[in-house]
Amino acid sequence: MSAKEQKLDKNNKSLNIAKLYRLLTISEDLHEITGVPPTTDLEYVYVKDIPEDENYEIVRVGSGKFQYQILYSQIxxxxxxxxxxxxxxxxxxxxxxxxxxxxxxxxxxxxxxxxxxxxxxxxxxxxxxxxxxxxxxxxxxxxxxxxxxxxxxxxxxxxxxxxxxxxxxxxxxxxxxxxxxxxxxxxxxxxxxxxxxxxxxxxxxxxxxxxxxxxxxxxx
Structure with missing residues (x-):
């Protein structure tokens, strides 16, 4: 198809969706690496220990309110x-x-x-x-x-x-x-x-x- 009208833009909602997706993909990675499902507060990802050689700026040591799988439905x-x-x-x-x-x-x-x-x-x-x-x-x-x-x-x-x-x-x-x-x-x-x-x-x-x-x- 030849696209006749095209628009590339962003707004607060699209940026927030991208942020949630970033939390989700990091959570999936950490779950696969450690075998332990992380948690989240929808702002950060929380784990008991951050794996060595991993530098995730939105990962914290501790416990979030939700299991990270909530991010699918939130997105x-x-x-x-x-x-x-x-x-x-x-x-x-x-x-x-x-x-x-x-x-x-x-x-x-x-x-x-x-x-x-x-x-x-x-x-x-x-x-x-x-x-x-x-x-x-x-x-x-x-x-x-x-x-x-x-x-x-x-x-x-x-x-x-x-x-x-x-x-x-x-x-x-x-x-x-x-x-x-x-x-x-x-x-x-x-x-x-x-x-x-x-x-x-x-x-x-x-x-x-x-x-x-x-x-x-x-x-x-």
Whole structure:
């Protein structure tokens, strides 16, 4: 696709999402290195001992209020709130002309908005944290959207969303993306592709279950 409208920007919410993602990736690293899950207060990561030769500026010795896994859902929550602020005007445009827009939050805290084509927006996905696109109809993932979500989770993304002016659907991680999670997600893609009615489509999403993935639908 040839992106017609492009925007690169940042705001307090996108920068905060990047900060939370930094806490998450450091926590994952420390958990893997030490075998002991860190904790967090959403500002710092806390461990009993900082490993030798590791220099993390946002790691403290001690104990935080939360297990670090809360960062997955916190990033998802913050991203959905970000989409409500930033992407709803683009969703309104999609409803009027069926031209879709994509949003990506990069690890730097900057965000991209890219205009696609009628009923389609696609491009090579860079490394990032969250990705969403607008839909002219229902805010549910198509089977191709779910296959793209698989690709982004492999790249380390936390959340994928689809929105229109009235609702947002999201699939987000609550842990490491495993082979079982991938199998369950791609099975959902197959069920969505086979669905011929709205009832069968909704049923496919209701039946979806995976250890480290969550599907969530929210009204705006």
């Amino acid at each position: 998802a929550y913050e991203y959905i709130e970000f989409l409500k602020d930033v992407m709803v005007p683009y969703a309104n445009r999609t409803m009027s002309n069926e031209i879709e827009f994509m949003n990506i939050i990069l690890k730097s805290g900057e965000y991209l908005i890219l205009e696609g084509d009628e009923d389609k927006v696609s491009l090579p996905i860079p490394e990032g944290i969250g990705v969403a696109h607008t839909h002219p109809g229902i805010c549910l993932f198509s089977h191709k959207d779910i296959e793209t979500a698989d690709n982004t989770f492999i790249k380390g993304y936390v959340i994928n969303s689809v929105l229109n002016p009235h609702c947002i659907s999201s699939i987000f991680r609550k842990g490491a993306y495993t082979l079982d999670d991938r199998e369950n997600l791609l099975s959902l893609a197959k069920s969505v592709k086979k669905a011929k009615t709205m009832d069968s489509l909704v049923s496919a999403y209701k039946k979806f279950s995976s250890e480290n993935l969550v599907f969530e639908y929210k009204n705006i």
